[in-house]
Amino acid sequence: MSSSPTPGNASxxxxxxxxxxxxxxxxxxxxxSVLFRTPWIIISRSLAFIIQLFVFxxxxxxxxxxxxxxxxxxxxxxxxxxxxxxxxxxxxIIGYDIFEEAEEGVLDYLLTLPVSRRQFIIxxxxxxxIRAMIYIIPMFVIVAVLEHFNNPASLAAAVLDxxxxxFGVTGLSITVAVSVRSANRFDVVLAxxxxxxxxxxxxxxxxxxxxxxxxxxxxxxPVSFAADSTRSALTDVTLNFPSLLGxxxxxxxxxxxxxxxxxxxxxxxxxx
Amino acid sequence: MSNLRLVPxxxxxxxxxxxxxxxxxxxMFANFGIDLFVTAATFGRxxxxxxLHENYFLYIAPGSNFVTAMVAAFQSGRDVWREKYIKDLASYLLTLPAPRRVLxxSRIAGGVARSVIATFPGTLVISYLYxxxxxxxxxxxxxIVGLFSLGIVGLSISLSAFAxxxxxxxxxxxxxQLYLSFLSTLFYRTDVFPSFLVPIVVSNPMTWAVxxxxxxxxxxxxxxxISVLVIPSLVFAALGMASYLWYARL
Numbered sequence: 001m002s003s004s005p006t007p008g009n010a011s012x013x014x015x016x017x018x019x020x021x022x023x024x025x026x027x028x029x030x031x032x033s034v035l036f037r038t039p040w041i042i043i044s045r046s047l048a049f050i051i052q053l054f055v056f057x058x059x060x061x062x063x064x065x066x067x068x069x070x071x072x073x074x075x076x077x078x079x080x081x082x083x084x085x086x087x088x089x090x091x092x093i094i095g096y097d098i099f100e101e102a103e104e105g106v107l108d109y110l111l112t113l114p115v116s117r118r119q120f121i122i123x124x125x126x127x128x129x130i131r132a133m134i135y136i137i138p139m140f141v142i143v144a145v146l147e148h149f150n151n152p153a154s155l156a157a158a159v160l161d162x163x164x165x166x167f168g169v170t171g172l173s174i175t176v177a178v179s180v181r182s183a184n185r186f187d188v189v190l191a192x193x194x195x196x197x198x199x200x201x202x203x204x205x206x207x208x209x210x211x212x213x214x215x216x217x218x219x220x221x222p223v224s225f226a227a228d229s230t231r232s233a234l235t236d237v238t239l240n241f242p243s244l245l246g247x248x249x250x251x252x253x254x255x256x257x258x259x260x261x262x263x264x265x266x267x268x269x270x271x272x
Numbered sequence: 273m274s275n276l277r278l279v280p281x282x283x284x285x286x287x288x289x290x291x292x293x294x295x296x297x298x299x300m301f302a303n304f305g306i307d308l309f310v311t312a313a314t315f316g317r318x319x320x321x322x323x324l325h326e327n328y329f330l331y332i333a334p335g336s337n338f339v340t341a342m343v344a345a346f347q348s349g350r351d352v353w354r355e356k357y358i359k360d361l362a363s364y365l366l367t368l369p370a371p372r373r374v375l376x377x378s379r380i381a382g383g384v385a386r387s388v389i390a391t392f393p394g395t396l397v398i399s400y401l402y403x404x405x406x407x408x409x410x411x412x413x414x415x416i417v418g419l420f421s422l423g424i425v426g427l428s429i430s431l432s433a434f435a436x437x438x439x440x441x442x443x444x445x446x447x448x449q450l451y452l453s454f455l456s457t458l459f460y461r462t463d464v465f466p467s468f469l470v471p472i473v474v475s476n477p478m479t480w481a482v483x484x485x486x487x488x489x490x491x492x493x494x495x496x497x498i499s500v501l502v503i504p505s506l507v508f509a510a511l512g513m514a515s516y517l518w519y520a521r522l
Contacts, residue, residue, distance in 0.1 A: 044446040055455065189299065195306050199310045209317040214309075
């Protein structure tokens with residue numbers, strides 16, 4: 001799955017950095033092509049999104065009662081949240097790739113590439129985020145069409161929120177991938193993290209209906225930041241600055257942590 | 273008969289594998305906790321009692337435990353897959369002095385034991401919520417979880433026999449989990465579904481399992497709620513055993 005060459009090496013031409021952005025872009029492009037060469041992941045996550053939206057959300061919204069809101073409100077609420085939850089879920093996949101590369105020895109090959117460690121790590125995080133965005137766009141379009149979101153500025157702001165979330169979750173996933181050693185443990189830890197940040201968030205249900213112990217932590221979930229900010233952009237056509245700031249802080253913290261841990265793993269603690 | 277004495281040894285090996293990383297069991301319980309005390313509790317507040325004529329939190333609570341059982345049962349299939357393709361242990365296991373049928377039977381029994389252990393605290397929590405914790409019906413609760421796990425372990429071992437890559441295994445597992453979770457009465461009653469989905473829902477093993485569990489507080493005997501799960505679980509287990517034997521041809 002991860003043992004794919006960089007685009008430059010694939011054509012047998014020596015890869016030389018023509019500018020500072022080029023190696024980062026090449027590493028990012030490799031990660032994007034890795035995802036699209038493994039359609040199984042795309043199929044399973046797409047299937048999950050479709051069933052969640054068109055079966056679960058559709059049926060459960062018939063039962064949900066939110067005082068002062070029309071019966072369609074919960075479906076609309078859930079639809080936006082499921083896009084946010086799905087992008088978080090797909091962004092976690094970069095961690096599986098990194099873990100597998102280390103297990104299979106592909107990482108050794110990657111480290112021989114003429115790319116600095118810093119560029120390598122930024123490229124990995126960027127690739128993880130971009131591929132999650134490419135993957136989520138069709139689902140975002142489905143929800144935008146269903147809910148008649150057509151304001152270009154709102155759509156752009158929502159896309160920015162989704163990208164920030166993807167970038168941050170990629171950092172979080174890299175942090176976990178390089179910190180956990182056992183394959184089984186890694187699998188379960190990542191699944192738990194995915195579940196915790198999505199379920200204890202405002203992506204799938206309004207905070208007013210959560211039990212107090214969940215409502216106390218849900219506002220601090222990165223998925224909540226992204227869901228609140230995306231909903232404000234799409235439905236209220238406003239920028240939700242507190243959520244946006246929270247999202248940026250999440251990106252900075254976990255991208256920094258992910259980079260630091262990855263550096264430590266690659267260079268045994270020497271920060272190059 | 274002497275061959276059957278090997279069954280507990282092989283089951284014990286599978287259980288030891290589960291306990292080799294107790295952290296994993298803790299994480300599975302954490303997953304169950306999130307499902308029950310976050311998702312189910314919130315939906316319980318979103319869906320008032322007047323809509324379903326019953327407490328929605330209690331309605332979906334058994335589902336959280338069956339989802340954990342399903343995850344644990346699929347973990348057994350994943351281990352079988354890893355033994356063959358990653359750890360290269362399959363040939364070693366086949367050199368053990370256990371006939372292949374006994375080995376296959378034991379692996380399935382081991383998977384069920386692991387699943388029942390992983391869901392043990394969850395089954396107790398749900399039994400408490402259903403008011404049957406200090407009642408003989410609590411044994412029926414464990415039996416239902418065990419029978420459900422038997423079917424899913426059978427399915428997951430079949431999957432591990434035919435999946436050539438981990439991506440195929442994970443994708444098919446996800447599809448089965450989606451079917452079991454969302455196209456069953458785990459979240460909503462049959463009458464909520466459009467009519468064309470009803471046959472799929474009523475033939476879903478998750479439907480039988482959750483309905484059996486929900487009927488426990490009102491059940492007069494223990495046989496009634498359990499009986500519906502016996503035949504399908506045995507069929508899936510037989511499928512798993514046949515697949516394991518096919519897989520063991522190397």
